[in-house]
Amino acid sequence: MARPRVLSGVQPTGCLHLGNWLGAIRNWVDLQASHDTFFCVVDLHAITVPHNPEQLAEDTLSTAALYLACGIDPNQSTVFVQSHVAAHSELCWLLNCVTPLNWLERMIQFKEKAVKQGDQVSVGLLDYPVLMAADILLYGADLVPVGEDQKQHLELARDIAQQRINSRFGSKDAAGEEIPVLKVPQPMILKEGARVMSLTDGANKMSKSDPNEGSRITLLDPPELITKKIKRAKTDPTMGLEFGNPERPEADNLLGLYALLSGKGRQSALAECGAMGWGTFKPLLAEAAVEALRPVQERYRDLRSDPGHLQAVLKDGQIKATEAANATLSAVRQALGFLPAA
Ligand code: ADP
Ligand code: TRP
Numbered sequence: 295m296a297r298p299r300v301l302s303g304v305q306p307t308g309c310l311h312l313g314n315w316l317g318a319i320r321n322w323v324d325l326q327a328s329h330d331t332f333f334c335v336v337d338l339h340a341i342t343v344p345h346n347p348e349q350l351a352e353d354t355l356s357t358a359a360l361y362l363a364c365g366i367d368p369n370q371s372t373v374f375v376q377s378h379v380a381a382h383s384e385l386c387w388l389l390n391c392v393t394p395l396n397w398l399e400r401m402i403q404f405k406e407k408a409v410k411q412g413d414q415v416s417v418g419l420l421d422y423p424v425l426m427a428a429d430i431l432l433y434g435a436d437l438v439p440v441g442e443d444q445k446q447h448l449e450l451a452r453d454i455a456q457q458r459i460n461s462r463f464g465s466k467d468a469a470g471e472e473i474p475v476l477k478v479p480q481p482m483i484l485k486e487g488a489r490v491m492s493l494t495d496g497a498n499k500m501s502k503s504d505p506n507e508g509s510r511i512t513l514l515d516p517p518e519l520i521t522k523k524i525k526r527a528k529t530d531p532t533m534g535l536e537f538g539n540p541e542r543p544e545a546d547n548l549l550g551l552y553a554l555l556s557g558k559g560r561q562s563a564l565a566e567c568g569a570m571g572w573g574t575f576k577p578l579l580a581e582a583a584v585e586a587l588r589p590v591q592e593r594y595r596d597l598r599s600d601p602g603h604l605q606a607v608l609k610d611g612q613i614k615a616t617e618a619a620n621a622t623l624s625a626v627r628q629a630l631g632f633l634p635a636a
Pocket of ligand 1: 303304314317439440487489490500501503
C-alpha cells in the first residue's frame with residue numbers, strides 16, 4: 295500500500311524560531327520514515343504582507359537550508375519552493391472562484407494581521423488560506439503537520455475540498471458513490487510544542503513577525519544571544535516552576551521549553567525544576583537551548599557553504615512536486631469543465 299502523503303510548509307519571512315521547530319518541523323522529521331513527505335518553502339505566502347525584494351530570495355534559501363539542517367532528508371522527502379511550481383497559483387484561482395468570501399473574512403489570522411496593515415490590507419492577505427488550501431490539495435495530502443495556530447486554515451481547506459469541489463464537481467461510480475476530485479486532508483497537531491509562547495509575554499505566541507527580537511529565539515541565534523534572551527525573558531514573582539497554572543503562563547512556557555529542548559520530557563523536567571527559583575532555572579534552560587541548537591547550526595553552516603548542493607536539492611524537488619501537482623490540477627480543470635489545451 296502507498297504510504298500516507300504529508301505536506302507542510304513555512305513562510306520565508308525571517309529566521310525560523312523555536313516555535314516553528316518544536317511546533318512543526320520537529321514533527322516533519324519524524325514522519326519521513328513512515329510517510330511520503332513533501333515540504334515547501336511558501337514564498338508566495340510571504341508577499342501577502344509588505345516584503346523586501348532584496349531579502350526574499352535569501353530568506354527562501356535560508357529557510358530551505360534550515361529544513362535540511364533540522365533533519366529533513368532530501369533522499370526521503372521532496373523539498374521545494376512554492377513559487378517554482380506554477381500549479382499553486384493556478385489552483386488557487388480555481389478555488390477562489392468557489393470559496394465564499396465570508397469564509398475568509400472570519401479567519402482569525404486574517405483579522406489579526408489585517409489590524410496591523412490598516413487600510414493597506416491586500417487581497418492576497420485575505421486570500422492566503424485559499425492559497426494554503428491549494429498547496430495541500432494539489433498533493434493529495436492525507437496529513438498536514440502544523441502548529442495549533444493553523445487549525446482554522448486546515449478546516450477551511452477541508453471544507454473547500456469536500457463542500458465546494460467534491461460534492462459539486464465530483465462524479466459518481468456505477469454504485470452511485472461519489473468519486474472525489476480532491477483528497478480531504480487531516481490536520482496533525484502535536485500535543486507538546488504546538489504553541490510556544492513569546493519570551494516577553496506568555497499570553498502571545500512566539501512569532502517571526504513580533505517586532506521585539508527578544509521575544510523569540512531563532513534557530514541561528516549564537517549561544518551568547520540565546521543566553522541573553524532567556525536571561526531577559528519575562529518571569530513572575532512566584533518561586534518554583536509549574537505547568538498548567540493559568541496565572542503563570544511564563545512558568546508553563548519556559549518549563550515546557552526546557553522539557554522539549556533537554557529531551558527529558560515534562561515529568562522529569564517538573565521533578566528537576568519544580569522547586570527551583572528563576573535565577574537557578576534560567577541558566578539551565580539557556581544551556582539546554584544552546585545544546586539543542588548546536589548541531590542544527592553546524593549543519594546549517596555546512597549547507598550554506600555549498601550553494602550548488604542546495605540548489606540541486608531544490609531543483610530535484612521542483613521536478614517531483616511539479617509532476618504530482620500537475621496531475622491534480624488537470625483533474626480539477628477537467629472536473630470544472632475547461633476546454634483541454636490542444
Ligand atoms: P510565524 O507565525 O512565526 O510567522 P509561520 O506562520 O511561518 O510562523 O509558521 C510556520 C509553522 O510553524 C506553522 O506550522 C505554524 O503552526 C508553526 N508555528 C508558528 N509559530 C509557532 C509557535 N509559537 N508555536 C508552535 N508552532 C508555531
Ligand atoms: N500558513 C502556514 C503558516 O503560516 C504556512 C503554510 C502555507 C502551510 N501553506 C501551507 C502550512 C500548507 C502547511 C501546509 O504556518
